[in-house]
Amino acid sequence: NAGVTQTPKFQVLKTGQSMTLQCAQDMNHEYMSWYRQDPGMGLRLIHYSVGAGITDQGEVPNGYNVSRSTTEDFPLRLLSAAPSQTSVYFCASSYGPDYGYTFGSGTRLTVV
């Protein structure tokens, strides 16, 4: 049981490049979310999904896209990277409102 797996762990992008952060969970969780964590700030929700085929925007969605074609996978796409997107990104999943979130180990992204 691997939990929530995020790849890559580290990434450096040039401004304007695009990339996809991968997230996979093997716990059959319906709920999945993407957060970014910046120094001095709490985690902020980018996008979330309540099941395969269903996604919605969070607090800071601009510049990011998501899709959920399977229960297991929830990739996050950066369309055109900007220095303001330098951050640590966490994917998380949960059974539902009465349960805690299981977080991945994060992807540290630097945009130069």
Next chain:
Amino acid sequence: KNQVEQSPQSLIILEGKNCTLQCNYTVSPFSNLRWYKQDTGRGPVSLTIMTFSENTKSNGRYTATLDADTKQSSLHITASQLSDSASYICVVSPNTGFQKLVFGTGTRLLVSP
């Protein structure tokens, strides 16, 4: 605006001592309050979850309390160990949608030998 404030920002204690971390929130109404532990370079790990009707919840040496009237929660760590060195994050889930959790900025705890 829904907010979660934690204090202190950072704390240093000696191994074996107890400590208490504070969380004040303005999220209302809310469905539950969670405490997470985040080791450096890792994702947060759930310690406790309390609904608005619960006053206390324990997980080993960690005990969380909740006062819904004053909108305050605390996390008490007993007999601290070096492995307790981490950031502790208070998270409140509003009734409007549990996905839209409101995160505090965390308390960074260092347990010194």
